[in-house]
Amino acid sequence: MDVNQNYEQAKKQYEKWGVNVEDALEKLKQISISIHCWQGDDVTGFEVNQQELSGGIDVTGNYPGKATTPEELRNDLDKALSLIPGNHRINLHAIYAETNGEAVERDEIEPKHFENWVKWAKENGLGLDFNPTLFSHPKADDGLTLAHPNKEIRDFWIRHTIASRKIAAYMGKELGTSALTNIWVPDGYKDIPSDRLTPRKRLEDSLNQIFEEEIDKEYNVDAVESKLFGIGSEAYVVGSHEFYMGYALKNDKLCLLDTGHYHPTEMVSNKISSMLLYSDELALHVSRPVRWDSDHVVILDDELREIGLEIVRNDALDKVRIGLDFFDASINRIAAWTIGTRNMIKSLLYALLTPNEHLKQLQEEGNFTDRLAIMEELKTYPFGAIWDYYCESMDVPVGESWLKDVKEYEKEVLSKR
Numbered sequence: 539m540d541v542n543q544n545y546e547q548a549k550k551q552y553e554k555w556g557v558n559v560e561d562a563l564e565k566l567k568q569i570s571i572s573i574h575c576w577q578g579d580d581v582t583g584f585e586v587n588q589q590e591l592s593g594g595i596d597v598t599g600n601y602p603g604k605a606t607t608p609e610e611l612r613n614d615l616d617k618a619l620s621l622i623p624g625n626h627r628i629n630l631h632a633i634y635a636e637t638n639g640e641a642v643e644r645d646e647i648e649p650k651h652f653e654n655w656v657k658w659a660k661e662n663g664l665g666l667d668f669n670p671t672l673f674s675h676p677k678a679d680d681g682l683t684l685a686h687p688n689k690e691i692r693d694f695w696i697r698h699t700i701a702s703r704k705i706a707a708y709m710g711k712e713l714g715t716s717a718l719t720n721i722w723v724p725d726g727y728k729d730i731p732s733d734r735l736t737p738r739k740r741l742e743d744s745l746n747q748i749f750e751e752e753i754d755k756e757y758n759v760d761a762v763e764s765k766l767f768g769i770g771s772e773a774y775v776v777g778s779h780e781f782y783m784g785y786a787l788k789n790d791k792l793c794l795l796d797t798g799h800y801h802p803t804e805m806v807s808n809k810i811s812s813m814l815l816y817s818d819e820l821a822l823h824v825s826r827p828v829r830w831d832s833d834h835v836v837i838l839d840d841e842l843r844e845i846g847l848e849i850v851r852n853d854a855l856d857k858v859r860i861g862l863d864f865f866d867a868s869i870n871r872i873a874a875w876t877i878g879t880r881n882m883i884k885s886l887l888y889a890l891l892t893p894n895e896h897l898k899q900l901q902e903e904g905n906f907t908d909r910l911a912i913m914e915e916l917k918t919y920p921f922g923a924i925w926d927y928y929c930e931s932m933d934v935p936v937g938e939s940w941l942k943d944v945k946e947y948e949k950e951v952l953s954k955r
């Protein structure tokens with residue numbers, strides 16, 4: 539049987555539950571995932587005075603062929619995008635500025651340093667998102683930035699973040715789709731603090747200064763990303779979940795939930811409905827925590843499926859900005875992007891093919907037996923046949939055949955770097 543025949547058979551099974559498969563695929567087509575550029579070069583960037591990766595995050599592995607120039611990174615992204623169905627966004631960090639060999643300090647970056655990215659995005663029909671980079675810099679060496687006790691250092695990072703918002707607004711205006719500026723700072727302490735409040739007051743004050751200038755939401759939307767701990771900030775992180783949740787609600791900002799930034803049994807899927815009750819929008823960094831690490835390539839595990847379900851069943855596809863955040867240098871980096879992004883899309887398709895209204899009704903009726911039975915049976919429904927059909931209709935490789943393309947690219951391009 540071919541892809542079409544499998545699809546027709548599978549479709550009938552979902553239709554039995556009243557699921558409109560064609561509608562589901564149409565909805566899926568409209569979803570843009572924000573794909574992080576930093577998987578392609580192990581969060582290195584293109585600064586002239588490049589510093590070692592810091593901020594309590596780490597990339598392990600030395601798989602050959604990492605991108606070392608903006609052109610290489612864009613080519614690699616082009617390759618990955620050709621294997622991923624749909625129209626998506628690319629998420630950049632400030633360290634991906636192109637300064638023509640000139641050393642430009644972080645507080646002096648400007649839109650012009652991102653012109654090539656914008657041109658490329660326009661040519662490829664992509665949106666862009668942005669992040670100030672408050673790590674991998676001598677002024678972040680002690681693990682403190684916006685909450686630093688030294689005002690000069692704080693001011694430097696405030697200026698950098700203000701400059702970043704302007705760059706994001708430029709991207710949003712040029713591309714006709716608002717960019718998300720996500721602020722993540724590593725600030726924290728390795729050991730038990732003697733004062734948790736003062737650094738948090740300083741972070742709040744820095745953020746207030748950063749957001750003083752209103753930017754049209756059509757061009758730029760701001761988010762703040764919390765974390766539980768990092769390498770070297772095991773005991774205390776200034777920007778905790780509670781800190782940013784309060785800040786975002788009070789100041790009309792988006793909370794960005796990184797799925798790798800919580801206690802191992804604390805699930806982001808369980809937070810989405812609560813947070814959306816109190817804010818119009820939410821942002822995600824979908825990642826995969828493994829023990830102490832927050833950044834493994836996203837797989838189609840229970841939590842990813844649950845995240846997709848929470849977004850779809852709560853009618854929140856236009857309220858949740860879905861971004862990815864993982865970096866693995868032990869495998870082919872284009873494969874990493876492809877696996878992680880295809881899995882994110884698969885989880886949304888799975889959710890769109892679920893008879894959510896029926897399952898909600900069962901719960902309301904207290905029929906927990908049927909609820910569990912059907913949710914479990916759906917796991918072995920022919921979801922793969924619908925996915926294959928979707929890939930074929932979107933002109934991207936079906937099943938694992940994309941791996942052949944990656945191998946060829948590795949042979950022709952990556953191995954020659």
Ligand SMILES: C[C@H](O)[C@H](O)[C@@H](O)C(=O)CO
Nearest residue numbers: 576595669722796823863
């Ligand atoms: C590079 C990213 O901005 C970074 O991973 C941040 O989003 C994070 O999750 C830090 O743990």
Ligand SMILES: [Mn+2]
Nearest residue numbers: 763796823863
């Ligand atoms: Mn993140």
